[in-house]
Amino acid sequence: MSDAIAFLPPDQAILGRRAQIIADLEDLLPPERLVHAPHRLVPFETDGFIAYRRRPLAVALPETTAQVSAVLKYCHRYGIPVVPRGAGTSLSGGAIPQEDAVVIGLSAMTGILDIDYANRAATVQAGVTNLSISDAVSADGFFYAPDPSSQLACTIGGNIGMNSGGAHCLKYGVTTNNLLGVKLVLIDGTVVELGGKHLDAEGLDLLGLVCGSEGQLGIVTEATVRLIAKPEGARPVLFGFDSSEDAGACVAxxxxxxxxxxxxxxxxxxxxEICEAFAHAGYPLDVEALLIVEVEGSEAEMEAMLSSIVEIAGRHGVKTVRECQSASEAALIWKGRKSAFGATGRIADYICMDGTVPLSQLSYVLQRTAEIVAGYGLRCANVFHAGDGNMHPLILYNINDPEDAAKAEACGMDILRLCVDAGGCLTGEHGVGIEKRDLMRHQYSKADLAQQMAVRAAFDPGWLLNPNKVFPLEGRG
Amino acid sequence: MSDAIAFLPPDQAILGRRAQIIADLEDLLPPERLVHAPHRLVPFETDGFIAYRRRPLAVALPETTAQVSAVLKYCHRYGIPVVPRGAGTSLSGGAIPQEDAVVIGLSAMTGILDIDYANRAATVQAGVTNLSISDAVSADGFFYAPDPSSQLACTIGGNIGMNSGGAHCLKYGVTTNNLLGVKLVLIDGTVVELGGKHLDAEGLDLLGLVCGSEGQLGIVTEATVRLIAKPEGARPVLFGFDSSEDAGACVAxxxxxxxxxxxxxxxxxxxxEICEAFAHAGYPLDVEALLIVEVEGSEAEMEAMLSSIVEIAGRHGVKTVRECQSASEAALIWKGRKSAFGATGRIADYICMDGTVPLSQLSYVLQRTAEIVAGYGLRCANVFHAGDGNMHPLILYNINDPEDAAKAEACGMDILRLCVDAGGCLTGEHGVGIEKRDLMRHQYSKADLAQQMAVRAAFDPGWLLNPNKVFPLEGRG
Incomplete structure (x- = not known):
């Protein structure tokens, strides 16, 4: 377990009142919806950012907005920190709790409440998994566009917290571009509705503000999302290059x-190599870099777009162009890509960075990343959303070797600073969490951070919601 | 001039210090960039919402971000209200000043600073007109998508303030979907940069919050916007129907x-009839309702999409389907549509409503709107972005007849309440301004409004920025 990132010290008075707090929460929830036995709290100690863990005071798993409201109202009254949790797949530690906090988990809120094609919208409870939404409308020819690699497990509530992306967001946008409305419970238990099945909304865009706010403004219990009609056809095409720099320049x-x-x-x-060994997707093994380009539409549309791309790739010395020949082959190609993180986990521990860069900097940043990783004597695999300039270097290390872990963390931070210095930012879709919290000062000036924190405080003046995350611990005023 | 909408009473102490304030501002700006002679202030008394007007204390027309910062810092120090102004085309009174306010106009900030195709972005000063951006990149095959009818005159700064839309936003989204970054001057003169040429940004989405904030969070002096490649072809097609309800149902x-x-x-x-008389666009005059549907792409793509739409229109008894035959005919069709407000102004005074509704409610809302207008003994023309559910009933009246004007205002408010009650909202693209300020209570609960106002106050605790607008005058705390 690493300790480079500091947590706020737990409030000893809250820890001392643990029995009373649990008894009080038992009054607010059905018995099976409150977890407090120590061995049952273990699964909630960490998330996808496994280098850090803390055991929470208790875990509430409410079934209704009213229960979420009751728990928040109680925690607000007694000054108890709250950590919201979707499926616990966060790669930035966004759902890692703290010893004096009540976790509010969304896993029991899995209802699909309304499917409304006339308004191209579905309304779901926040614990519904990302893929369940597409599954619910697939037979009618629709889907929900943002597709994180973890879409089988991750929840729409977590997606909203992190403004999640995915491979198919280049055309369709990330979560914030596909979110129409939410039901949000504020820290004092007040329930507000933001947005709806209509264009825009007057006044300030609080819906957009909540999307990506990492559970610090309130807890989303319901979401209305945009449904999109499936295209006539879609086809991934593989482009192999002799160098990462060539592939990056081709994308730009x-x-x-x-x-x-x-x-x-x-x-x-x-x-x-990692993904091919896992998925047998037919990726070419004789190239240094691979692009998976998906085109969609009618045959004529796909051919027209592909021929333009092939022409550009030719200028960058493309070595292999392979169109997939069947739906099953296409599925394998995407299985390989989407299992990249899991497949990497079979061969080493890793931390996954998430910086974004302007596309014109892609080639340069890839080259500098390789130099930085080599400088630490580490290895790295790059697998990412190139069209969006959203880098995901996976830095491989041994979690049981503290020195190796410290090197990997430092290497990751150097890479993120590189992204910022190249005109990009610290995170495209994984959020700041605890992982990148202290790097926020590299991206933002004091005035920038003060303005963001003032907005945060307008929702939660006592900083009870997910307090260890996003903003540096100092200067919170 | 109407008086149904209250303004905050001007601060007499500020009015009494007018000469001193002007002298102080003269130190901060080049001489020709400060307007204070009474006859030169007249053009700044109102905007596109002509039923209300107030003469401001003075008008600053800065050329640089540093000048904007200096004026804001001064006004902040002395508690002087500030009203930002783009081209003054607001239809909701967003740029109407008040007697004790300094107007900061953007008309001198018209530089196009950077065009960057590799990152699909243009950076411009906030006073650049909407159409100038597309004009600057058109020869290279690109354009800026949001296209308000006023795009020849309105500024990108005003577009950001109101989160403006336009006819082509159904596919490409409104301003917030095409905005990558801004330079924003806060009320105390601090300059912050939000967003940039990269995907997303960590922390809270203040960029999205600023878009549509009607000049109440700060003054945008530069904007980085998304450029889009022009399609291979584009073609408007006219669909005529025997009733508005049929046309509305077809859209849904x-x-x-x-x-x-x-x-x-x-x-x-x-x-x-109004638009045809003005533009001679060849609109059919024997139908009760017309849809202009624009398809784009290759010939094959356009044909494929059109055939699906024609099939659906057939189910709603479409009477006329007319494909345009030439680029000049297409230009005329759009000229007719985009000049609708101006052409209406030739025959009567009007107020233009801007409610949005879920598409499933379109037909019902059109029918109820007709009944409401008839109930007031008024006439109305409907011309709007149907695909987005963004209604624009133009209520015709005589501005010189106070009784007629009062009826028109009341009628408009009834129509907006109808939109809200049908699951929609008060404004799709024109903003709340002063026009719809007091109706915010019909849309939002006290808790909703309190939350929005707390966020606003986090930027401008003294409520100096555009204070008569958006939020009801009571309960600002």
Whole structure:
């Protein structure tokens, strides 16, 4: 377990009142919806950012907005910190609790409440998994666009907290571009509704503000999301290159020409080998970098877009162009890509960075990333959403070797500073969490951070909601 | 001039210090950039919401961010209200000043600072007109998507303030979906940068919050916007119907089938007649309602989408389907639509409503709107962005007849309440301004409004920025 990142010291008075707090919460929830036995709290100690863990005071797993409201109202009254949790797949530690906090988990709120094609909208409880939404409307020819690799497990509530992306967000946008409304419970238990099945909303865009706010403004219990009609056809095409720099430059030129495929995913040689060994997707093993470009539409549309891309790739010395020949092959290609993180976990521990860069900097940042990783004597696999400039270097290390872990963390921070210095930012879709909290000062000036914290405090003046995350611990005023 | 909407009483102490304030501002700006002679203030008394006017204390027309910062810092120190102004085309009175306010106008900040195709972005000063951005990149095959009818005059700064839309936003989204970053001057003169040429940004989405905040969080001096490649081809097609309800139901079914053309615009018979008389666009005069549906892409793509739409329109008894045959005919069709407000102004005074409704309610809301207007003994023309459910009834009246004007205002408010009660909201793209300020209580609960006002106050605790607008005058705490 690492300790480079500080947590706020737990409030000893709250820890001393633990029995009373549990008894009080038992009055607010059905018995099976409150977890407090120590061995049952273990699964809630960490999330996808496994280098850090803390055991929470208790875990509430409410079934209704009213129960969420009651628990928040209680915690607000007694000054008890609250950590919201979806499926616990956060890669930035967004759901890692603290000893004096009550976790509010969404896993029991899995209802699909309304499917409304006339308004292209579905309303669901916040604990519904991302993929369940698409599954519920697939037979009618629709889908929900943002598709994080963890979409089988991650919840729409977590997606909203982190403004999650995914491979297919190049064309369709990330969560904030596909979110129409939420039911939000404020820290004092007040329930507000933001947005709805209509264009825009007057006054301040609090819906957009809540999306990506990492559970610090309130807890989302219901979401209304945009449904999109499935295209006539879709096809991933593999483009292999002799260097990462060539592949990166090709991506920048495709986008610079105004061409927007559904997805442009990037894998370097280590990532190709890891994913191919796991998924047997038919990735070429004789190239240094691979792009998976997905085009969609009618045959004619796909051919037209592909021919433009092939022409641009030719200018960057593309070595292999392979169109997939069947739906099953397409599924394998995406299985390989989407299991990249899990497949990497089979061969090493890793931390996954999430910086974004302007596309014009992609090639340079890939090259500098390799130099930084080599400088630490570490290995790295790159597999990421190239069309969006959203980098995901996976830094491989041994979690049981404290020195190796410290090197990996420091290396990751250097890479993120590189992204910021190249005109990008610290996170495209994984959130700041605890992982990147202290780096916020590298991106933002004091005035920037003060303004953000003032807005946060307008929702939660006591900083009870997910307090260890996002903003540096100092200067919170 | 109407007086149904109250203004905050001007601060007499500020009015008494007028000469000193002007002298102080003269130190901060080049001489020609400060307007204070009474006859030169007249053009700044109102905007597109002509029923209300107030003469401001002075008008600053800065050329640089540093000058904006200096003026704001001064006004902040001495508690002087500030009203930001783009081109003064607001239809909700967003730029109408008050007697004790300094107007900060953007008309001198018209520089196009950077065009960057590799990152699909243009950076411009906030006083650049909407159309100038597309004009600057058109020869290279790109454009800026949101296209308000006033795009020849309105500024990108004003577009950001109101989160403006336009006919082509059905496919491409409104301003907030096409805005990548801003330079924002806070009320105390601090300059912050939000967003940039990268996907997303960590922490709270203040960029999204600023978009649509009607100049109440700060003054935007520079904007970085998304550039989009022009399609291979684009073609408007006219669909005529025997009733508004049929046309509305057709729109709902097209969208409900998952088909997203670039634009679906609606005109009823009065709007058709007004626009045809002005533009000679060749609109059919023998129908009760007209849809202008624009499809784009290759010939094959346009044909495929059109055939689906024609099939759906057939189910709603479409009477006329007319594909345009040439680029000049297409230009005329759009000229007719985009000049609708100006053409209406030739025959009567009008107020233009801007409610949005879920598409499933379109037909019902059109029918009820007609009944409400008839109940007041008034006439109305409907011309609006049907695909987005963004209604624009133009209520015709005589501005010189106080009784008629009062009826028109009351009628408009009834229509907006109808939109809210049908699950929609008060404004899709024109903003709340002063026009709809007092109706915010019909849309939002006290808790909703208190939360929004707390966020606003986190930027401008003294409520100096555009204080007569958006939020009801009572309960600002």
């Amino acid at each position: 030129d495709v986008i610079g020409a105004g061409i927007i495929p559904v997805a442009i995913e990037f894998m370097d040689k280590p990532a190709i | 079914d097209v969208i409900g089938a998952g088909i997203i053309p670039v634009a679906i615009e609606f005109m009823d018979k009065p709007a058709i």
